[in-house]
Amino acid sequence: MPRRTLQQRIEERIASKGDAVFLTREFADLSGERQVLRALRKLVDDGKLIRLGYGVYGLAVKSRLSGEAILSNPTGFSGAARQALSKLGVAWEPTTAERAYNEGRSTQIPVNPVVKLKGRFSRKLRYKATELAFER
Structure with a gap:
């Protein structure tokens, strides 16, 4: 039986x-930090993952239109960013504008991904030209 590479073991865990x-730390038990980062970078180059921020990666699929890697998340970048915040242990809640829309008090649909933070968070999460904004 051929020995599996670190990249193959990471892909199996993702699947x-x-x-x-x-998060990078989810693969820390497989090898050293530098090797894991190198394998994740290779997966980004191969179009299987997208780097969303420091130590945060999103699953990617190849676009049928352009052939480039796009974020594979049914709730889009906003949902992926919220999942990343939860995995990082950052307390957050929907913004007041989003709550107003969900409760039927407004017809304005929030366009940009914004969350209200309950704690501290200093990283940036972004996908292409869209960056997660924070309401304090």
């Missing part, structure tokens, strides 16, 4: 978890 967002 078995079924999540759309992954």
Whole structure:
């Protein structure tokens, strides 16, 4: 039986978890930090993952239109960013504008991904030109 590479073991773990967002520390038990980062970078180059921020990666699929890697998340970047915040242990809640829309008090649909933070968070999460904004 041929020995599996670190990249193959990471891909197997990604497939078995079924999540759309992954943190670098989820693969720390497979090898050293530098090797894991190198394997994740290779997966990004291959179009299987997208780097959303420091230590945060999103599952990717190849676009049928352009052939480039796009974020594979049914709730889009906003959902992926919220999942990443939850995995990082950052307390957050929907913004007041989003709550107003969900409760039927407004017809304005929030366009940009914004969350209200309950704690501290200093990283940036972004996908292409869209960056997660924070309401304090």
